[in-house]
Each structure stands twice: as C-alpha cells, then as structure tokens.
Amino acid sequence: MSAPNKKKILNDPVYGFITIPTELLFDLVEHPFFQRLRRIKQLGLSEYVYPGALHTRFHHALGAMHLMGQAMQTLQSKGHAISSAECEAAQIAILLHDIGHGPFSHVLECCLLDNVPHEEISLLLMHDLNRQFDGRLSLAIRMFDGSYERPFFHQLTSSQLDMDRMDYLNRDGYYTGVAEGAIGAERIIKMLDLVDDQLVVEAKGVLSVENFLNARRLMYWQVYLHKTSICCESMLIQILRRAKFLIGQHTPVFAPAAFQLFLAERISLAEFRTNHTYLKAFTQLDDYDVWACIKEWALHDDTVLATLCQMLLDRRLFKVILSTEPFAGALVDELAGQLRQAGLPDEDLSYFLVEGQATNAAYLPLEERINIKLKSGKVIDIADASDLSNIQVLTNIVRRYYVCWAKGLNVVESQ
Numbered sequence: 001m002s003a004p005n006k007k008k009i010l011n012d013p014v015y016g017f018i019t020i021p022t023e024l025l026f027d028l029v030e031h032p033f034f035q036r037l038r039r040i041k042q043l044g045l046s047e048y049v050y051p052g053a054l055h056t057r058f059h060h061a062l063g064a065m066h067l068m069g070q071a072m073q074t075l076q077s078k079g080h081a082i083s084s085a086e087c088e089a090a091q092i093a094i095l096l097h098d099i100g101h102g103p104f105s106h107v108l109e110c111c112l113l114d115n116v117p118h119e120e121i122s123l124l125l126m127h128d129l130n131r132q133f134d135g136r137l138s139l140a141i142r143m144f145d146g147s148y149e150r151p152f153f154h155q156l157t158s159s160q161l162d163m164d165r166m167d168y169l170n171r172d173g174y175y176t177g178v179a180e181g182a183i184g185a186e187r188i189i190k191m192l193d194l195v196d197d198q199l200v201v202e203a204k205g206v207l208s209v210e211n212f213l214n215a216r217r218l219m220y221w222q223v224y225l226h227k228t229s230i231c232c233e234s235m236l237i238q239i240l241r242r243a244k245f246l247i248g249q250h251t252p253v254f255a256p257a258a259f260q261l262f263l264a265e266r267i268s269l270a271e272f273r274t275n276h277t278y279l280k281a282f283t284q285l286d287d288y289d290v291w292a293c294i295k296e297w298a299l300h301d302d303t304v305l306a307t308l309c310q311m312l313l314d315r316r317l318f319k320v321i322l323s324t325e326p327f328a329g330a331l332v333d334e335l336a337g338q339l340r341q342a343g344l345p346d347e348d349l350s351y352f353l354v355e356g357q358a359t360n361a362a363y364l365p366l367e368e369r370i371n372i373k374l375k376s377g378k379v380i381d382i383a384d385a386s387d388l389s390n391i392q393v394l395t396n397i398v399r400r401y402y403v404c405w406a407k408g409l410n411v412v413e414s415q
Helices: 023-030 032-039 057-077 084-095 105-112 118-132 138-145 152-157 163-176 185-190 203-224 227-248 257-264 269-274 276-282 287-297 303-313 329-341 346-352 391-395
Strands: 008-012 016-020 192-195 198-202 319-323 353-360 371-373 379-381 398-405
Touching: 008 057, 016 023, 016 057, 023 032, 023 084, 032 057, 032 118, 057 084, 057 152, 057 163, 057 185, 057 192, 084 138, 084 152, 105 118, 105 227, 118 138, 118 269, 118 276, 138 152, 152 163, 152 198, 163 185, 163 203, 185 192, 185 203, 192 371, 198 203, 203 353, 203 371, 203 391, 227 257, 227 287, 227 303, 227 319, 227 346, 227 353, 227 398, 257 276, 257 287, 269 276, 287 303, 303 346, 329 346, 329 353, 329 398, 346 353
Parallel strands: 198 371
Antiparallel strands: 008 016, 192 198, 319 398, 353 398, 371 379
C-alpha cells in the first residue's frame, strides 16, 4: 500500500493556488490543535458590520505560511544561505503563530483568561506539539520565541513587517470588501533583503511599505476598531462578565465542561504552564461554544444575562459615541439616568453602560523597526526614508474614547 501524498495544493481565494510543501507541515495542518482554528473566526464580530467577514484563523494561518515560503525563496534568490530545514521551520513558526487564540480571538482575552496573551498559549502548544513530533519543531520554536541566532526569522514571524500582518491585511480587506486593505504583499516580499542577518527592505520598496503602513492605519479604523464592532464586542464582554458573576454566586449557568472551567476560574499563565488540564481544556474551546451558550442564556432566569444575549442574537446593539477626548461626567450621568428610567437598577448599570478607549498606531519606531537599505548600502528607519507628508500620522498613537449604552432598553422578563 503506497504512502499518502502529503504535499498538497490548496485553492486560496486571496493568492490562488498555494502549496503545503512538506510532510511535517501537512501533519501539523491535520492536527486537531490546528483544525480547531477552522472554528474561530478571524475577525470576531466584524460580520455584524461586514457580512462577508466570515473567514477563519485557519485561512489566515495557511496564507501566512504561503507568504513565508515566498519570503524564503526571495532571500535565497539574493544569495543568502537558508537551508531547507530553516525554510520548513520558518513556515512552521508562522503556521502555528495563532494556534493559541481562543474563542473570538482578541475580544475575550481580557475576560476569559487572566490577561494571558495568545502568543504565550501558542508557545505552550508548540512545545506540546514538539513532544508529540519527537522534537521536530525545536528550530521553529526558537524562531518563534526569538532565541534563534539568525534574527530575521523571528522578524518575519513577529515584527512590524511580518508575514502575519501582510496576510491579515490582504485577507481581511478581501473578505470585508474594504479595498484599503490591499497592500501589494508580493512586491514587498520581492524587495526583502538581509544585512547582518537582519531583515531590511530595498530602497525601491519604500512606497510599498508606506502603502502597507497606511493600509494598516485605515483598516484599524474602518474594520478592527469600527464603532459597531466596538459595540458588539462590549456586549459580548458584558455577557461573559455576567455569566462569570452568576457562577461565582453559585447560580447554575449552562456551558460545556471545558468552557465552564474558564468561566468558573481565573486562570493565569503560571497555571497554564504547570497544570496541563487547563491547556487541554483550552484546545477544546471555539466560537461555537460561546454561541451555543448565548442562545441558551437568552432563556436564563437572570434578566441581565438573558437581555444581553437576546440583544446580541437579534442585533439590537448598544449605541455608541466616539470622541478624541474623555467624556464629561455629565454625559455619562445623563445616560445612566435614561437607563434608570427604563427600570434598570443601579447594580446592573455597568452591564448596559460601558466606557472605554481604543488606540491605533500604524508604526511604532521604538519597537521592532522597519529598516530600509539605501543604494549606498546604508540602513535607515522607514520613518527617515519616507517622504510622506503624513509620516507623523502613521507614527503617532491615536486614541479614541467611546461610551456604549443600551438605548431604548427593554429588559427581558424573567423566564
């Protein structure tokens, strides 16, 4: 009996045909840890704004792997010695970079976990996979965590010009229909080079990098931090917050066993590292667990939980105001007064009146820089190489304050 063919070609709507080039990469894609990403949407609740935003972390990870393969070919074509083992490891590192995302990705990191970044869970899962695959992921892990002696591999995986960002801007723009997300990733990749094993972009690629940074800024305000998305996410966070509160009060709240564990406990990174039970339970979570609970909780005896869930299911969303300055107390007091008039008791106000802030910066020079190699061979920062009049706009941190509230609240009657 012949061995199965593990060098697969996939049809990707963004890039066309892409290849899974090695058997190890194929086996990782087939692994349950990675298949779980099919059940986690890339953009959380953005589908409430852009109906086409239904793509998943699975799509994104495969696309990033494809772009990493192109980057390896470009650097090799420019005379840089990169072994086949390094090529494979780089693609493994980017393939698995999001494997630690939980349900609704970034939205629930703040309330489902005890401020545990998804990158840390990705690393724990990569170590787990490394044990399962007899140490064959060791090089990829070193690239992912930045300990490998050739830093450009980590820069391609996690920096301000990495394959992760290049794919999600292209892909998110494609599925939302927001044309500003198109960044010309192929041209940027063709302009990549190395100086002392550090990633640089050739000078003729400056315009493409500028377009990339501007696209990222626009995508944040038009998609990732869209005011309606902020409303939806605020509602989801309050739903989870209420469910956790009720469980803390020993009120029965339906949830699958793995999800129940994270609702009942506040699990830290140290606990993830020392107790494998938590990591195993985490790999069983996806968006479907949360939606199943929201549907069930819409019938709960607790009016706060039931109302929030029914509102989100029916897309009766909070209203939102955005501002460049913090909101005056008088405005918040007025909104609280409206909710009280609707019959909401003071102890429940915080579930239906939410304040917060969102920040966006396209490029942060103090972090991992984007370096440009001039024709003279000199390497300078993109902020110095660019002649864009709005380069300061790209490097400034823009802050928006928001307040969301349930206008015209109709509290669900107790069941």
